[in-house]
Amino acid sequence: KNHFKKNTGSNVVQNKIPDEGGEGDGDKVDLAEQSLLNKLIRHSLVKNRNQVEVQQADPNSPLFSVKTFQELRLKPELLQGVFNMGFNRPSRIQENALPLMLAEPHQNLIAQSQSGTGKTAAFSLAMLSHVNPDNTWTQCLCVAPTYELALQIGQVIEQMGKFCPSVKLAYAIRGNRMDRRVKLQEHIVIGTPGTILDWCTKYKLIDPKKITMFVLDEADVMIAMQGHRDQSIRIHRLLNKNCQMLLFSATFEDSVMKFAERVIPDPNIIRLKREEETLDTIKQFYVLCREKEDKFTALCNLYGCLTIAQAMIFCHTRKMAGWLACSLIKEGHQVALLSGEMAVEQRAAVIERFKNGREKVLVTTNVCSRGIDVEQVSLVVNFDLPVDVEGNADNETYLHRIGRTGRFGRRGFAVNMVDSENSMEIIKQIEMHFSEISF
Numbered sequence: 001k002n003h004f005k006k007n008t009g010s011n012v013v014q015n016k017i018p019d020e021g022g023e024g025d026g027d028k029v030d031l032a033e034q035s036l037l038n039k040l041i042r043h044s045l046v047k048n049r050n051q052v053e054v055q056q057a058d059p060n061s062p063l064f065s066v067k068t069f070q071e072l073r074l075k076p077e078l079l080q081g082v083f084n085m086g087f088n089r090p091s092r093i094q095e096n097a098l099p100l101m102l103a104e105p106h107q108n109l110i111a112q113s114q115s116g117t118g119k120t121a122a123f124s125l126a127m128l129s130h131v132n133p134d135n136t137w138t139q140c141l142c143v144a145p146t147y148e149l150a151l152q153i154g155q156v157i158e159q160m161g162k163f164c165p166s167v168k169l170a171y172a173i174r175g176n177r178m179d180r181r182v183k184l185q186e187h188i189v190i191g192t193p194g195t196i197l198d199w200c201t202k203y204k205l206i207d208p209k210k211i212t213m214f215v216l217d218e219a220d221v222m223i224a225m226q227g228h229r230d231q232s233i234r235i236h237r238l239l240n241k242n243c244q245m246l247l248f249s250a251t252f253e254d255s256v257m258k259f260a261e262r263v264i265p266d267p268n269i270i271r272l273k274r275e276e277e278t279l280d281t282i283k284q285f286y287v288l289c290r291e292k293e294d295k296f297t298a299l300c301n302l303y304g305c306l307t308i309a310q311a312m313i314f315c316h317t318r319k320m321a322g323w324l325a326c327s328l329i330k331e332g333h334q335v336a337l338l339s340g341e342m343a344v345e346q347r348a349a350v351i352e353r354f355k356n357g358r359e360k361v362l363v364t365t366n367v368c369s370r371g372i373d374v375e376q377v378s379l380v381v382n383f384d385l386p387v388d389v390e391g392n393a394d395n396e397t398y399l400h401r402i403g404r405t406g407r408f409g410r411r412g413f414a415v416n417m418v419d420s421e422n423s424m425e426i427i428k429q430i431e432m433h434f435s436e437i438s439f
Contacts, residue, residue: 027316027317027318027321027339027340027365027366027367030340031220031221031224031225032145032146032148032149032218032221032225033344033367034367035115035145035149035218035221035250036146036148036149036152036344037344037347037348037351038115038116039115039120039149039152040152040344040345040348041348041351041352041355042115042116052092052093052095052096052270052271053269053270053271054096054268054269054270055268055269055270055271056268057107057108057266057267057268064099064100064103065095065096065099066090066094066095066098066099067089067090067095068089068090069082069083069087069089069090072098072099072102074125074129075129075164077163077164078125078128078129078160078161078163078164080163081128081159081160081161081162081163081164082121082125082160084159084162084163085121085159085160087118087121090118091117091118092117093111093113093117093118093119093122093270094118094119094121094122096270097109097111097119097122097123097270098122098125098126100268100270101122101123101126101244101246102126102129106212106213106242106244107244107268108244108245108246108264108265108266108267108268109245109246109247109264109267109268109269109270110247110249110260110264110267110268110269110270111246111247111248111249111269111270111271112248112249112250112251112252112270112271113248113250113270114250115250119248120152120153120156120217121156121160123142123215123217123246123248124153124156124157124160125160126213126215126246127140127142127157127188127213127215128157128160128161128164128167128188130212130213130244131167131187131188132187133164133166133167133187135187136185137183137184137185137187137207137210138170138184138186138187138188138189138206138207138210138211139187139188139210139211139212139213140187140188140189140211140212140213140214140215141189141196141206141208141211141213141214141215141235142188142189142190142191142215142216142217143190143191143192143193143196143214143215143216143217143222143232143235144190144191144192144217144218145192145193145217145218145221145222145225145228146192147171147173147174147191147192148344149217149218149221150171150172150173150190150191150192151171151173153190153217154169154171154190157169157188157190167187167188168185168186168187168188169186169187169188169189169190170184170186170188170189170190171189171190171191172189172190172191172192172195172196172199173191173192173195174192174195176195178199178203178205180203180204180205183204183205183206183207184199184205184206189206192228193222193227193228193231193232193235194227194228194231196235197231197234197235200235200238201238208235208238208239208240209238209239209240210240211239211240211243212240212242212243212244213243213244213246214235214236214239214243214244214245214246215246215247215248216232216245216246216247216248216263217248218248218249218250219247219248219249219256219259219260220249220250220251220253220256221250223255223256223259229259232263233262233263236263245263245264245265245267247260247263247264247267252271281411281412282402282403282405282411282412282413282414283411283412283413283414284402284413284414284415284416285413285414285415285416286415286416286417286418286427287415287416287417287418288418288424289417289418289419290419291419292320292323292419294419295383295417295419296324296327298417299313299324299328299381299383299417300328300331302379302381302415303333309360309376309377309378310354310357310359310360310361310362310376310377310378310379311360311361311362311377311378311379311380311381312361312362312364312368312377312379312380312381312401312404312405313361313362313363313364313380313381313383314364314365314366314368314380314381314382314383314384314386314401315363315364315365315383315384316365316384316386316387317365317384318339318340318341318365320383320384321337321338321339321363321364321365322337322339324363324383325337325363328361328363333361334359334360334361335359335361335362335363336350336353336354336359336361336362336363337350337362337363337364338350338351338362338363338364338365338367338368339364339365339367340365340367347367347368350362351368357376366386366397366401368404377404377405377412378405378411378412378413379405379412379413379414379415380401380402380404380405380412380413380414380415381414381415381416381417382398382401382402382414382415382416382417383417384417385398385416385417385418385423385426385427385430386398386401387426391422392426392429393426393429393430393433395429395430395433395434398430399434401414402414
């Protein structure tokens, strides 16, 4: 069982520091940017022990899974592309999804899997296998929520199809102007919902009735974005009823499932269970302080008494994160700063340096609270405790933040800075929320 342990930096507790960033709810996390960030920094599959659940449309049909790519009987040039990308054997999601996606007759699929599990490679392989290069029209449509995510998917297809020069790819993204007098001859089109809808209806570059595979990626991000959900449904309505439908989502919330059931008839469903984030291996402490300068002193003292592999320090606002990073640098500590006003490529570069160990300490806002796994992180500091818009404890964000340490069964430490009666109340709310924490 985990215990919050008190370490008194000072005995005086004053009122909470006002929000210094002018951002009442802290640094917002954009789902599409978070997804792109994960794609940019993941160069290999995440090692996991996740269990896969398969719910088949036809429960009487035998359930197939594969342990090697050779078992899929792919075209030799496509198999060469897979191995050239460094995929030696299928991931957990690929073992179960690929036989369903490549089956004859075609089967529809709804799949849940997190970033780094190989799902983009799985549906890219399915599209490349599906295409008949002799047919000079678009046969596969892949819809992504943003043009950056569409480009990332396209890069995977281009790499995997490196030895299949006869298969052509087009990007239906903003700024990509096509000759509107002739229909596309590219076999695979990847793009955003609005542009793909225009290419199918307004400009008639694509005959939607000839599409035989439709992939909808990042469905949870898609339905969270204004207009994308309805545009995706409109595209779906244009397609032939015999078109194979594949939908992928990182989460299976009610809104996602309602959307999926609306666009994917008679689906097979695959769930890749997320390993439960546990507090069992994380020792948690709080430090009583007077104000932000007192919190800073307590933070510097941590360096003197702990051997830190790598540390992540969370602040509520961009302004506070900037102040703290500058203050630590002045004290001679090597620190990287990560916050929401940075371009997503800049954030990816910072995280890449942190993952490679070139930066030991990362000061950040909630933009880095979930989905970033760095095995060497041994300490997480909540310089500001996570709160929701009403000022109550944000328990989910707390779990995601301290879950950056204690990864992969290792032991970790989480230190919470308490600077007021209000933040002491937040600590108590967090204790009450997590039943496994003793009081």
